Amino acid sequence: MAWAPEGSYITTVSGFPSRFSFKHDKEKAPTALVYQENGQSPFWGYDIPPHEIPLKWVKLLLLDDEDLPEHVRNSNHVKSAESRLKESNKHPVEVIGDYMREFWKHGYKDIARSVGKSRIDTSRFELVVTLPAIWPSYVRMRLRKAIEMAGLLDARLTGETTLSFISGLEAATLAIMHDFVDRADFKKNDQFVVCDAGGGTVDIISYKVMREKPPKIRESIQGDGKLCGAVFLDEGFLRLLKSKMPSDIQDKIGASDIQWIINQFWENGMKPQFNGDNEPFVVPMPYGGKIENQVRSPALEFNRHELSNIYKPVVAEVAALVCSQIREVIKAHRKPPKYVLLVGGFSKSTVLYDSLQKAVDEVSQKTEILQARGEKPWTAVCRGAVIKGVAKREPNLSVVEAHVARASYGTTYNGETLWDDEPICHTFWQDLENPTDTIEIELVYSTSHNPPDRCDASVKRLCMIRWSKVPAFDSLPTWENKKQEVFRHICYEVKMVTDGASLDFQIFYEGNMVAAKNVDVDFTDSGTAYRP
Structure with a gap:
């Protein structure tokens, strides 16, 4: 979530409630929550107790079954989400609405601390919400219903809150154009590709530079996308973990402790740190249990070859999307794109960057891959949504002038x-x-x-x-x-x-x-x- 008073600097919301001190200053929170039996507000984001199994990936359930590929529909994450929904007697729209309500409470307080409660209480709001470019039109209306249920459009004394939508891919493009405009060599008529690699979806599109400064771009060919994001790395790690874990330990710890291992050692350790050449990662088990030839506290080791095998099929799908888009650009415009710009949480992966560069070199050695550092790739979508909202009143900020149907x-x-x-x-x-x-x-x-x-x-x-x-x-x-x-x-x-x-x-x-x-x-x- 990001915000800006009209014509002001864009600020990203942070300081999310967390049970782990190292997560407190993060600028995004996981879309996950756990309902409490006493009817109190649900736990969400980083504040979910470590041994609870959260409702995650509910956003995918906004899609009808026929619009979910079979491998996604049958994945552990989707099956788990469906099971937890049934236990909670909730519809996906309700769950997303409940999550948005808690997220909005925190965001409102965070903004109020920055500009003062009196100012935010007397300001009109304009919400710009992002959604994956490849999702069908009907999802937008389901998402709007969730926003209404969350109370984000409730009447305020200052006037009506307006709501608009933008594809996450275009929002990311708006942000990275501002990030790279002074660092990358964008010239008029240059082509470039944007790859938004997130948790569930990977969206990709190509643009042509129509003007250099201030930047003005136009979609040059139709984009593409696929459900092949970082969640499928999580699926792979879960399979590997269970294959290495002795059956007596699996019987003792159960699903909640397996989730704890994933949160502690995969999400916050191996996945962000893995570069394809690491020393083995060691994961201690939460309960006692004899592992063959080990006298010390039981632990599992994960070497780089095992982890590389998790990445290979997922990265290959992303590389196929990127290379296909580059070929389409060459076919349509008789020259390769100058850059591939990476955004989204998955795009921060060193393995993804290295693999993409090798794959792209086989298609076009004149195309460079740019990967911003720090939190910018992760927050590009929400920052771009703010730019889109501000641009409605400040035309000079409008970057994308046309789309391909x-x-x-x-x-x-x-x-x-x-x-x-x-x-x-x-x-x-x-x-x-x-x-x-x-x-x-x-x-x-x-x-x-x-x-x-x-x-x-x-x-x-x-x-x-x-x-x-x-x-x-x-x-x-x-x-x-x-x-x-x-x-x-x-x-x-x-x-x-x-x-x-x-x-x-x-x-x-x-x-x-x-x-x-x-x-x-x-x-x-x-x-x-x-x-x-």
Whole structure:
């Protein structure tokens, strides 16, 4: 989470409640929580008791099963999250809302300490929320519901809190452009790739530099992404741990102590420190138990070859994404990208950097990989979200001027460039037999590379738009069909404006905007196969 008073320096929230002193000053907290049986506020983030098994990776459960790859759907993390949800009798939206409520309480206090409670209490809020670029449209509405349940949009005396969404990938790009603009050699017409490697997803996209200073960029080819983030390293370590642990110790310690080992020695030791050439890591067991040929307190050793085998399949998937994107840039623009910029928590990995550089060299020796140090790669997404919010009032901060459409929305067009704040407009018409208070327009979309002329399995429902400000029935022109039936005919335009992650709709009738606030966009069943 990051924030900034309008036109001011961006600050990242820190000082999260923690049971471990070395985590107190971190600038991000894990999306994890444990419900208390007494009904008190849940434990969350770093404040979860070490032997508790937290609810984690619930964000993945915002996706419908058919949108989760089989290996993800069957992973231990997802199965564990589903099991804990069932025990808690909670829906994923509720859990995320509960987590956001606790996170927001801390963030509010942290901001108040910096600017004063009186100022924050009299300020209007604008929230910019990030979500993975590869997630379907319906997830945004589920996430909005969680935000509402968390109370982030509750009425305040200072006025309405506004909410918008941005893809995490674009947010990261905004931040790293500001981080690297004075250090990297960006020239007009240069191409570069951004790889956002996080815990669950890895998103990737390419941009073209349109202007150097202040920077202005444009998406150059369609991005890509995959569920192949750092969580799959955790899966690999869990399998290795259980394979090395004697059965008598496994029987004694149970799931909660295995979780403690993972938190203490993997999350906070091996994973951030492993570079592919380390000496063996030693992990003491929490309970006694005889390990063959060991007289001292029982412990397990993990050598670099075993840990490298955990990284290899995950890193290979990320490398395949990056190299594929580079090939697409070369194919489209006849020259390789100048840089690959790494952001996200997983991107801090030395193993990932070294492996990517080797893989990229085989595709283009003119492409360099840039990996910022410190916390900047980790906080790029939240800092970029703030930049996006501030840019709405300070146009000179706006960096990304256009996007490549990732779907065809109710038309036969594909790959159209979507300009920020410039709408895509199409004409619709309907015949009315009787007066009505609402007009409904159903929009569909297809992510197929060659979208079909007629509905097929690739076409899904995006949303239902309900227009409540309808012109007087008697004022509409009439027409008569071959059966001599008379209808009223209404012709209007639907304009769709995108900011890269969210879609806003406006209705125009006879050249005048007649509905914007009066447009109700229902995404309830979006993402399901379209049934005409």
